[in-house]
Amino acid sequence: MSIALTPLEDKIIIKQAAAETQTASGLYIPDNAKEKPQQGEVLAVGPGRRDDKGERIPMDVKVGDKVLYSKYGGTEVHYQGEDYLIVGARDVLAILG
Amino acid sequence: MSIALTPLEDKIIIKQAAAETQTASGLYIPDNAKEKPQQGEVLAVGPGRRDDKGERIPMDVKVGDKVLYSKYGGTEVHYQGEDYLIVGARDVLAILG
Amino acid sequence: MSIALTPLEDKIIIKQAAAETQTASGLYIPDNAKEKPQQGEVLAVGPGRRDDKGERIPMDVKVGDKVLYSKYGGTEVHYQGEDYLIVGARDVLAILG
Amino acid sequence: MSIALTPLEDKIIIKQAAAETQTASGLYIPDNAKEKPQQGEVLAVGPGRRDDKGERIPMDVKVGDKVLYSKYGGTEVHYQGEDYLIVGARDVLAILG
Amino acid sequence: MSIALTPLEDKIIIKQAAAETQTASGLYIPDNAKEKPQQGEVLAVGPGRRDDKGERIPMDVKVGDKVLYSKYGGTEVHYQGEDYLIVGARDVLAILG
Amino acid sequence: MSIALTPLEDKIIIKQAAAETQTASGLYIPDNAKEKPQQGEVLAVGPGRRDDKGERIPMDVKVGDKVLYSKYGGTEVHYQGEDYLIVGARDVLAILG
Amino acid sequence: MSIALTPLEDKIIIKQAAAETQTASGLYIPDNAKEKPQQGEVLAVGPGRRDDKGERIPMDVKVGDKVLYSKYGGTEVHYQGEDYLIVGARDVLAILG
Structure with a gap:
């Protein structure tokens, strides 16, 4: 999967996993969580902010990583x-697997 | 297309794409997005902030780039x-294409 | 106990101790405390933020540490x-034992 | 045009253009703009903040420049x-021409 | 007196003095004080934040010090x-004696 | 005019001009100004903050300067x-003359 | 006058002058002042913050100085x-005499 968008600075473009996919991978977000992280695949990674x-500060994720991210601050x-989400590097919490 | 305005610091002057143009390029912003990015062409780029x-910190966009930007914080x-929009470098999310 | 999640930056993944475990270890959080710390075991530790x-700034906790942490700012x-909690390094107050 | 005021740090003293002048130069500020920039001439420039x-950080504008500035944060x-306006260097958005 | 908790960064673990002890030492906090400092003994000291x-920034208090501290920001x-209180280094105002 | 007060850091002690003096010098502050600057004479200047x-960062004003200053943040x-006013260096906008 | 309290960082312990003393020295604080400074004598000075x-950043006041200080942020x-007041170095505005 590729995308014709080049992110700037430390921006990351994520393809959000469909609801069924999330269930299949066993990730479940309880309703009482303050902020609900979401699962997706990294499609494009900026060069890092200076x-x-x-x-440039090197980026810790790469294209193809499955990540757990926070939607807070992202732009749909x-x-x-x-549908894609553009998030900053700090909004990615963990890499799955 | 040129403009007789020289932006300072990391300011960028953008010519916002018309609504039809946005549809033609396939970019569509859903209504439920928290902050709606917009598409436009870069007309002038400041020398970068110090x-x-x-x-000077080098600028990541150049005149002629088609960009996805956030209107938040911009000045019309x-x-x-x-109509033009003057935005800071951090308000540009990605370069199209 | 292991987990298939790799935390980024200074993120730490914690397995929260069950209520009985907390009583057994003698840790008790009074109701009038402004912010209630909680006890858990460190399952995964990020490489540290830059x-x-x-x-990289080295991390002060390691996998297997029993820690006292603040839930404030964490993501369940x-x-x-x-159930896991992902917290930043600054949310860990002390190592038990 | 000169003025007997010496600005400090990165302060800039601006003579605001009259309403007719703004129309003549073709600059028009739409009513729905969040923050309305204004046009004026730079009368005096501080030595720059340290x-x-x-x-000293060098100033990007000089006496005689026609500038587009934001009134936000300025002092009349x-x-x-x-009438004059004293603004900080960051309140100047672009130089005209 | 010892404690099986190892504070991280610039955290300090304090055993709060009992009310009688405070009277005996002559320390009295007036009711109209904006923020009431409290007296206690340092039980454990973190290695300092980086x-x-x-x-590491060296810590200015050591185990055994009697300190005047601010409860603001501490965790009980x-x-x-x-009962113990975990405070940051900046919450300790003065060493008694 | 002298004063027996030695300001610290970047503090400046100002003797505010009387209302008549302000009219004589031709300075007039319109009622609709967001923040009204005031005119006065510098009586004492701190050594500068570090x-x-x-x-020490050198101070840009000296004893005897007539200054335009912002009362915001000052202490009477x-x-x-x-009557005197103690202001920080950043509250002085310009030197008159 | 001495005190058995050792301030940390840039903390300063002040013995507030009695009301009569303030009148004798000629210092008078008008009722309409936004923040009322107060006069006192420095009893103890911390080693300075790092x-x-x-x-260590050297302290600008020494034991015995009569100072004009702001009560804002201090702890009684x-x-x-x-009665004593513990203030930070930035709360001291000027040294008298």
Whole structure:
């Protein structure tokens, strides 16, 4: 799966897993959680934001990673029939597997 | 397309795409999105803001880029019959294509 | 006990101790405490977040540590029949024992 | 046009363009803009604020520049029959022409 | 007096003095004080938090110090029949004696 | 005019000009200004606050300067029959003349 | 006058001047002041807080200084029959005399 969007800085483009997929993988988010993380696949990764010396901070995720992310602060887009989420690097909590 | 405005620091001047153009390119923003990104073309790019050592941080977009940006924090101007948006570098989420 | 989740940055995955376990270990949180710390076992530890020079800050906890942590800011997940909490390094107050 | 006020740090003294002048130059601010930028001429420029090493950060505007600025955070003064606005360097969005 | 809890970063574990003890030592907190400091004994001291270079900042208190501290921001725990308070280094105002 | 108060850090002691004096110098503050700057004379200047390396940042005003300042954040004192204002260096907007 | 309290970091212990003393020295605080500074004598001075390199920032006041300070943020204590105030270095505005 590929996408014609190049993220900037530390932005990451995620294809959110469908509800059935989430059940299949065994991930379940309880209703009483303060913030509900979600599962998805990384489609594109920015070059990283620059540190105080102007050098890029390397990104910890790569295209193809299945990630647990927080929707908080993300931006939803619908592009050529698909929904995507653009999140910052700090919104990714963990890599599955 | 050119514009007689020179942005300062990391400011970027964007010509917002018309509604039809957005449909043609296949970008669609769902109504339930928290913050709706918009599509446009970069007309002018500032020299970059200075880091802690007083050196310019290079800009990641260039004139002519088609970008997905967040209107949040931007400033709208109408100049010689056209509408523009001035946004900071952090308001640009991704480059299309 | 192991888990198929790799935390990023300074994230820590904790298996919260059951209520009986907390009583057995003698830890008791009074009702009038402003913020109730909780006891659990560290299942996975991120590589540490990067400092201003881009180097990893070493983590002070390791897998297997019994910790006293603050739930504030953490994210609950339910994965393959178990509940976990993902917290940042600063949410761990002390190591037991 | 000159003014007997010496701005400090990164302060800039601006003579706001009259309403007719704004129409003549073709700049028009729509009513639905969140923050309305305004057009004016730079009369005096501070020496720049100091960076973390105590050195002055150079100013990007000079006396005589026609600028698009944000009134937000500025301070209005009336001096010898004229109105001026004192703004910080970050309140200047772009140089016209 | 010892405790089986190892504080992290710049955390300090304090055994709060009983009300009688406070009277005996002559410390009295007036009712109209905005924030009431309290007296206690330091039981355990973290290794210090890391500065921007990743080195530990030395702690200014040591085990056994009688301290005047602010409860604001601290976390109360009850462990094996005793009450403790976990505070950050900045919550300790002064060492008595 | 002198004063027996030595300001610390980047504090500046100002003798506020009387209302008549303000009219004489031609400075007039319109009622609709968000924050009204005021005119006064600098009586004493602190040594400057220290930067990240512990060195003093030089002050841009000197004793005797007539300044335009913002009262916001200042502290009024009445000492030996006179009113003064103690402001931080950032509250001084411009030097007159 | 001495005190058996050792302040930490940049904390300063002040013995507040009695109301009569304030009148005698000619200091008078008008009722309409936003924040009322107060006069007192410095009894104890902390070693200074550490800068980003871990070195102590020298303190600008010394034991015995008569100071004008802001009560805002300070903590009142009553110890062996006397009232004291513990303030941070930034709460001291000026040294008298």
